[in-house]
Amino acid sequence: MAAVATVGAMENKRPAGGLTRVLADIAAERASQDDLWGVQEFPDGSGPAYADRAEAAKAECAAASSRGELTWRHILAEEFFEALAESDPGRLRAELVQTAAVAVKWVQSLDRRAGEVDVPAEKLVRDGIPQIIRKGGRNPDVRVAGNDEYTSLLRAKLEEEVGEYTGSGDPSELADILEVLHALAALHGLTAADLEHLREEKAHAHGGFRQRIVLRLPPPDAP
Known part of the structure; x- marks a missing residue:
């Protein structure tokens, strides 16, 4: 890894x-x-x-x-x-x-x-962030995540990135989300191409979101 x-x-x-x-x-x-x-x-x-x-x-x-x-x-x-x-x-x-x-x-x-x-004492960052910090004249305090915590750190990172996008609406945040998704997929033995293939299969079977269809849900107490 x-x-x-x-x-x-x-x-x-x-x-x-x-x-x-x-x-x-x-x-x-x-x-x-x-x-x-x-x-x-x-x-x-x-x-x-x-x-x-x-x-x-x-x-x-x-x-x-x-x-x-x-x-x-x-x-x-x-x-x-x-x-x-x-x-x-x-x-x-x-x-x-x-x-x-x-x-x-x-x-x-x-x-x-x-x-x-x-504020959490630490969080998962991109591989190049420590070097960027060093170039800025600071010495980052870093460690390498263990196998047992890597998944939970990635999930937390996904929540963070999704929160950044929903809060700002900045489309560049979608690239950050995609990067985390690729890392999570790799944990399951999936490449980016594998993930895209799964997406295409689901789109073929159930469609995408291009038609902007909104499903009205029945009330919780409806029979």
């Missing part, structure tokens, strides 16, 4: 932490709002009139990222204005959920900086 390094908080993407606490804080705030104002209904006020502002926020976010100056403000603004540009209720809801998810991640980041949540 190829050497796998683990390193504590050395990679650019830190693992998400404290989600339960943040969601509890949000639930408490929502309860407080309901106690104060009751159930509220207003027009959405969103729509195509905000499309230009959404594009501007997206461009600003991309420019900041290319300069290495990306901030949570850029990311949240992009998601927020993308939501404002939607008038279809379903798409508006999806964009608002993404906006809320980014806001939650920002709060988690604030909590980590304040030392209010525990």
